[in-house]
Amino acid sequence: MGNILVLAEHRQGALRDISYEMMAIAPGLAQDMGGEVTVLLIGSGMDELAKKMAAFGSKVLVVDDPLFEDFNADKYQKVLSALIDDLKPAVVMTGHTAQGVDFIPALAVEKNLPLVAEVVSLEYADGTLKATRQLYSGKVNATVAFKPADTYLVTIREGVVEPPDASADGAVEKVESPLKDDLPYRSFVEYIEAEVGDVDITQSDILVAVGRGLKEDKNLPLIEELAKAIKADIAGSRAATDAGWIPHDRQVGTSGKSVKPKLYIAMGISGAFQHVAGMKGAKTVVAINKDPEAPIFTVADYAIVDDMFKVVPKLTEKLKELKG
Amino acid sequence: MSTESQTFTEKYDLLGCIQCGRCTGGCPVTVRADLNVRRFVYDAYHEEKLEELARLAEIWDCTACHTCAVRCPKGLKPLEVLLGLRTMIIESGKVEPTVRDALQSVLLEGNPWEKSRAARSDWMEGLDVKIAEPGVPVENLFFVCCTIAYDPRVQSVAKNIVGLLNKAGIDYAFLDESETCCGSEVFTLGEEGLFEMLVEDNTELLNEYTAKRIVCLSPHCFTTYKTRYPDLKAEVIHYTQLLEELLREGKLVWKGDLQKKIVFHDPCYLGKQGDVYDEPRALLKSIPGVNLVEFERRRERSLCCEGGGGKMWVESESKKERLAETRIKDAKALEADIVAVACPFCVLTLEDAMKGLGYEEEMRVAEIMELLGEFVEA
């Protein structure tokens, strides 16, 4: 039986995108493997969330117990361990998220099961499950095959697929918590929101960087608006920090900070060697500069040769629109 | 003599100072930063104060232009007191991440730019470059410099000179990716241990090649090899010295016509420290059509561009006008079309300043070798 158990992820009363995204992967795979998808929700007061997950058409199992008020890796591991024994799923699928990575490897060890982490796609053929994942920050793809086992563990990378439509009506079934008592080793204390304003650009996922092309600080709101739209932090080249447009601690370059965001949008930055050296860790680079010869284009993934002041307002507008 | 046993006072001969003030008086960064190098020489006498001094931000404002050392009437090197304080910080390990990464990159990859050692000779691709072989005598062994080797903006210095050497038909060779940072910036950042290691390793490496001369493309390497590598067997020169020689011997002929007003900026490491002033000027003058003009502050009085002293990795807290900007404004006042330099750091700082001032349309910053490459006779 090729059943797939998908662990839906939620936090602070809301489901996380990855839960929906997995529903774009699991059903097809289940079909190939000749099984069905079961969604698992662990938490306390899960009714509403269970309904939302059920809308993808698969059966939703809910472990609803005050013990699971907050995420706890140890408890999740225990529940999953018991359910694997019970349900014998062919695949256990979770998100490659702060939750998933916090207990799946331990589970793999405990149950002596194979694990492939941060999978971008899965394929089942000729009785073998193969996962594709990336190495070297996406420069190399790897195909990893599972040796035959009762259960395969996979964690799915966020954002690799669009969530499917959710208009079906799956069944919701509560199961009793296999865990009766609280576990002593690890306890949840609290959530702390990231401090606003105190931005460390070396930790930013998205950076909007401006350079000399900003011309004067009264143009800054334009950039701020764009940054807000895409939840980006603002950084600058030495010219921009020198001019006082951007705080010094947000300077990118050999004499500033080395950053490694997923997306780096460089605007009005020519791309001197010392600047480029500070942003080489960026995964995707977008460059907007009116000089077609600017060296920044040699490191860009997407390039626009134009006046940033003509491009940015429209870009912000369009992004807002697309993001809804 | 072991330096370990020396006190700070002995090591930097602090008691030799007569507090005349020439060091601070000549220091170019005093107009920009609160750095008074004389006070450091005075205060560093108190061993118990050293840690406090080392924590002062201004020790990182020094550009290691060496003006203080050149001017000191007692033969002291005031800047090295600052470097000694930097050493204390470096050896505590608690340094700016940028400095940390640059130094670590020198240790692991032989360059401060966090580039892979294997890529050091990538600039040679497609060029007919002669590579040195250990033990095979060569007249002129070239040392490229980390910045020129990796920074596409100044790679043309190396590329152009290869073409020119091939045409002049002289005996030369370049090192392959075994070339390792000369340590100029490592020294000025205060990483004494690493610098000592580089001196040891580079001396061994360079002496393996039985070269008559080591020709450096960067004045930083030039001065460092000349003054801080006591056991190098070969004579160390800057490429402008070699080319000027070739020019005199008639081995270089220029074509075309450069109807431009050029002003030459004396790099501190070439001029003040290396005493090379005339050769770069002779090269520029030799290009047909060139009208060479001079800065008021030229030669021994040249204004530092703030490119040295590890400043590529440490930003000053000062908001005042960068010296490179002052320099570009002076060039503008002279109505110069081209600011010519013979140092990769000067190219970067001055070009940055020029762009910052918005003179891109009417002015150009160029390494001499960039210009010569454009005018060499086929």
Added chain:
Amino acid sequence: MSANYEPNIVAFLCNWCSYAGADLAGTSRVHYPANIQVIRVMCSGRVNPLYVMNALQQGADGVLISGCHPGDCHYMEGNFYARRRMGMLKDLMEFVGVDPKRFHMSWVSASEGHKWKEVVEKTVEDAREAGPFEGFRRRQIDW
């Protein structure tokens, strides 16, 4: 080489420059190793190469000859003679297997007290490296 080995150095100094320079080191209280004993001659040109061999034969581990700088000889050209003679001697000594580190020749002027110190230090250090000299048969000559 024994750890406590202290080389014995005999130095021949010309009266006008080097001896005066060594005196100046004294008046300036410049300290240097005590391993060196000076024999004063009027001119470095007086130093017969045999004196060097003799000193080594009689128990010196190193020999130093010092005179006026080339061109400054009080007797016009005595130091040039010395230089030529000692150059030859050095070759000869190497030929017979004496470590050239045992033999130094230097120019120290009457005003170079500090240089004298450096010369002594270098000479002593080199002789120390070369170790006790046992090359010639020790011969005590009764004069």
Added chain:
Amino acid sequence: MTEKPKVGVYVCHCGINISATVDVETVADYALKLPNVEVARTYSYMCSDPGQVLIKNDIKEHGLNRVIVASCSPRMHEPTFRKAIQEAGLNPYYLEMANIREQCSWVHEDMEEATAKSKKLVAAAVAKVRLLEALESKEVDAEPAALVIGAGIAGIQAALDIADAGFKVFLVEKTPSVGGRMAQLDKTFPTLDCSACILTPKMVDCASHPNIELLSYSEVEEIGGYIGNFDVKVRKKARYVDFDKCTGCGDCAAECRVKDRFPSEFDQGMGKRSAIYLPFPQAVPAKYTIDPESCLYLTKGKCGKNPKCQEVCKAEAINFDQEDEIVEFKVGAVIVATGFDPFDASRKPEYGYADYPNVITGMEMERLVSASGPTGGKVTVFNGEEEIEPKEIAFIKCVGSRDASVGNEYCSRVCCMYVAKQAHLIRDKIPDANIRVYYIDVRAFGKGFEEFYDRVRRENVRYIRGNPSEIFKRGNKLVVKVEDTLTATPLEDEVDLVVLGVGLEPRADMREIMDLLRLSQSPDKFFLEAHPKLRPVDTATEGVFLAGCCQGPKDIPDTVAQAKGAASSAMIPLARGKVMISAQVAEVNEATCRGCGFCVNICPYTAVELVTINRFGHEVEVARVNEALCKGCGSCSAGCLSDSIQPKSFRDYQILPQIAALGVLK
């Protein structure tokens, strides 16, 4: 050496100079065990009268015939102790000194080491002294005349003193006139008397003195011989003007075709002169000279149809065929008074001296403020755009002095005061000028100096403690980049005129004099005196003396004092009429000499010649030493194949035991 040597060893404490580091008693005890040593004593000051008496008494009581004094350098007291033992009836050359102070107690720290070394040195001295021979010093006549090289204030004063004492003086001056640097000065500090006013009478005196033969525009070519008997060769350069005919009227210079085209040396290049010129109006001798390097006729062979000077000279003194003349004479003593050069300010390019006309040196300032100077005493400067009276004036001290970066580590002694003086003079001439003096220290050590410095400060001359690092131009102002070290403030002061307080340097041509007279340089490159304290005017070459700034920077009173000192020292042999010559000369053993002549070739003084003698019936050639010419260097001996030629007191058989003593005691 028939008598058995009986040696007395005297170990000096020299207060605690020796005894603090050397255990003198142990050394004396040890000495007593050495062969032939009869007596060994220590005493606090051996050179003192009681110390000498101690030695003398021992010689008499114990019948000593050799004496060792273990004390200071023989260069210090050898003559003292030679005299002492001579007074006790011994031959003065039966003395050997062990230098246990300069070369032992003062340079070593460890008492054990220093004592051990002292023992060795004493042993070596004993080994040698036993074998010393009695020598007789010889006396020769001294020529009652002196040569004075250089006719600045030092040379003039020395020449006048010697001439006044009744001896002949040859005063040789390289330039066309006497007067030297002092003639160029305006006022003198701290008294502010006029330099020319006090110097000119002396200049005239030395030209008119019956005992002085003034050889101006002349250079010493060769000096041979020795004290009492120097042979001098002087080149009188061609002036192309008949010295006797020239009346000094100046018509020639006024008519010269290249009139006022050349920078005047006297005016520091600020004024101009013609190709035929008198260096300055009060020049002595007042005779014109044609500069061969600027004269059209002499350089191009042609000057119009006829040289103008020749045309206008009524005395017919112009003579283009004149040639250099060699004059030879003998003197008994030589005084070197060649003076100094002002520091060349272009060697500190950061001060822009070569670039800016309004950056001038102190010497130039002297000419600028001088009433006889190029501006008639009016202080004006060209700021690159116009000639102005400067209102903002900066003086920079220690330019080229106390500065290792130009190799001059010494203080030039006069700059502090001449800068104060010039500041005062400018304050007089430009009352509203803002005058500042940048300094490191103010050294006002002479008589009346501090008082003068006080006065000048109160005249509103601002003293700023900091030595400028750089001067460059901004607009029509000069920017002085300096730190006020008292407030730790970096400054960029804008001024109209910068006066560089340049120091004094050894003359560029002093090497020639060094070679002529075998003189040495001290570390500051000035001439080295025989002893910095006790023989400040003597040199290592007997009969040769130093006067004035050639020995080191000095002001005028010190220069005059030293000139007088040099003159009186030089007069000693002249007055005695006799000089002692060294007995430590070479001697040939004619029995073993093979007459190869190597020594003849080696001797730099041609003191050795080959003579024919009869040896066992054979005519053979052997070397023979002319004792008057031999200086005792011993180079001949080291080159002798048969050890036949040997310098007395430094014979092989005297030195080898010394070596042995040092080695055996290892």
Added chain:
Amino acid sequence: MKMFVCIKYVPDTSEAEVKVNPDGVTVDSARFSFDINDADNYAVEESVLIKEAKEGDITVVSIGPKQSDVMIRMAMAKGCDQAVRIEDDRIATHDPLMVAKVLAGAIKGQEFDLVLTGCMASDDGHMSTGVALAEELGVSHASMVKKVELLDGKVRAHRELEGGLLEVVELELPAVLTIQTGINEPRYAPIRGIRLAQKKELKVVNLDELGVDPAVVGLDASKVVLEQLYIPEVESSAEFIEGEAEEKAEKLASILVKGGLV
């Protein structure tokens, strides 16, 4: 506080072109520069900070070749006390579960309070080793830790969740923490420090010496097979977006959104 810190020697591939070797399962590393894994560097620093605050003893554990000694020496220069390097080519290093077993073999049986690892290796990026190691050691753990507070017998760890939210948990000691980058500012290892660190013990062992059965951690034991590495098709140079300014903006916006970049 007795600590172990597990570090990995990884290539920096941010600039170099990556090529797959003919074997299809390894990459050509000749042109790479190697260094300590970024997150591990923070873990080392955190352990040293803890040691500086509470006293302690730190043992570095690493699996890797001789060349990685420089990285280990650097860690020791910063304050780690001793090191074990496991060099054995029988380990199935492509499987973090196998790696965890080897690391556990180096730690098991010794007393410890904390084991720190980086939360992710920058080369293969499984983010699994640390958590698996905790399970192997039978102790509790927290992953992606951005802050560590030591309490009496407990550790309070701030875990970094998506969107910058921190989850604070308390663990009983001993525990394994996988450290997220940015938790501290790793110090510099000066050369003189590295030279001094030569005196500290660096033990090099193979599996047998470690007492780990090669059969348990080898390719056969691993339940996953690395079949194939290949270079994904990507635009090698920048894609220039053409059109009028507004058009370009629109096109870019949709690329960013569709590509999941924003």
